[in-house]
Amino acid sequence: MAKVYVITSGKGGVGKTTLTANLGTIMASKGDKVALIDADIGMKNLDVVLGLENRIVYTSMDVVNGKVDVFDALVRHKQLKNLSLLPASQVATKEMISPDDMKKIVSQISEKFDYILIDCPAGIERGFRNAVAPAEEAIVVTTPELPAITDADRVIGLLENMNFEDSKIHLIINRFKPHMVRHGDMLTVDDIKSALSIDIIGIVPDSEDVIVATNKGVPLALMDGKDKMGKILEGIVLRLKGEEVPIPTLEELEEKQSWWKNFRNLFRRD
Ligand SMILES: Nc1ncnc2c1ncn2[C@@H]1O[C@H](COP(=O)(O)OP(=O)(O)OP(=O)(O)O)[C@@H](O)[C@H]1O
Numbered sequence: 001m002a003k004v005y006v007i008t009s010g011k012g013g014v015g016k017t018t019l020t021a022n023l024g025t026i027m028a029s030k031g032d033k034v035a036l037i038d039a040d041i042g043m044k045n046l047d048v049v050l051g052l053e054n055r056i057v058y059t060s061m062d063v064v065n066g067k068v069d070v071f072d073a074l075v076r077h078k079q080l081k082n083l084s085l086l087p088a089s090q091v092a093t094k095e096m097i098s099p100d101d102m103k104k105i106v107s108q109i110s111e112k113f114d115y116i117l118i119d120c121p122a123g124i125e126r127g128f129r130n131a132v133a134p135a136e137e138a139i140v141v142t143t144p145e146l147p148a149i150t151d152a153d154r155v156i157g158l159l160e161n162m163n164f165e166d167s168k169i170h171l172i173i174n175r176f177k178p179h180m181v182r183h184g185d186m187l188t189v190d191d192i193k194s195a196l197s198i199d200i201i202g203i204v205p206d207s208e209d210v211i212v213a214t215n216k217g218v219p220l221a222l223m224d225g226k227d228k229m230g231k232i233l234e235g236i237v238l239r240l241k242g243e244e245v246p247i248p249t250l251e252e253l254e255e256k257q258s259w260w261k262n263f264r265n266l267f268r269r270d
């Protein structure tokens with residue numbers, strides 16, 4: 001039976017889809033069988049981040065309507081054969097699928113996968129409830145800005161009300177800028193930790209390489225020469241698996257960031 005995670009945030013645009021694609025890619029490249037479910041019905045972009053948008057034939061909506069079997073709708077990743085995507089329909093609305101439909105879909109595929117990651121839409125309405133319903137554990141994503149943290153806090157409260165134990169809720173701080181923290185211009189990890197009081201499973205620096213990878217439709221974790229960022233993402237996967245991998249310190253994150261900067265500057269012509 002697969003372990004099922006929902007990647008959620010409350011606030012939009014904090015990196016849920018990017019992290020779902022990258023964590024799934026790393027899990028699959030380590031040999032796990034992984035299914036990613038795009039629960040952002042009506043918006044969908046997990047397919048684009050994975051470079052799979054042209055391969056979609058059916059979506060979760062067709063499965064719910066009984067048009068096809070869920071296994072017919074799953075799209076395999078081009079390079080990683082043990083990574084599959086259940087695409088979301090762009091023409092349907094979130095109200096056309098219910099939390100029970102999502103539970104059914106997940107229970108049908110659960111036996112065939114080691115991990116199922118559900119990419120949640122922004123907000124706390126129906127789409128959120130659909131995405132959370134089949135999940136055993138939640139990964140809450142926030143950026144280090146107050147509006148995102150406030151929304152993450154709200155989502156954590158909702159998850160607790162839905163009977164998620166605190167040990168099943170993990171936090172990723174995304175788009176972290178160590179140099180701003182050093183200059184006192186950004187909230188520190190401790191500030192965020194004390195505001196949200198849940199376990200931090202990872203800190204992901206802000207990096208232009210994420211944007212480059214996204215625009216190429218190749219998850220960062222699969223791009224050549226991106227091993228530093230890959231290590232950070234891999235650390236998150238290992239921690240999810242219960243391994244004791246220390247979270248990089250501010251100094252280490254700064255080091256990784258300046259490594260990126262130096263590398264980029266080397267090839268910059270302006
Ligand atoms: N660590 C990062 N460094 C730089 N850019 C990032 C990082 N993570 C995400 N981004 C960028 O932020 C933007 C939003 O990311 P993404 O679409 O993953 O967010 P989301 O939470 O899924 O948004 P939505 O709520 O709309 O579904 C994208 O352009 C993505 O490339």
Ligand SMILES: [Mg+2]
Pocket residue numbers: 016017018040045119120121
């Ligand atoms: Mg998204």
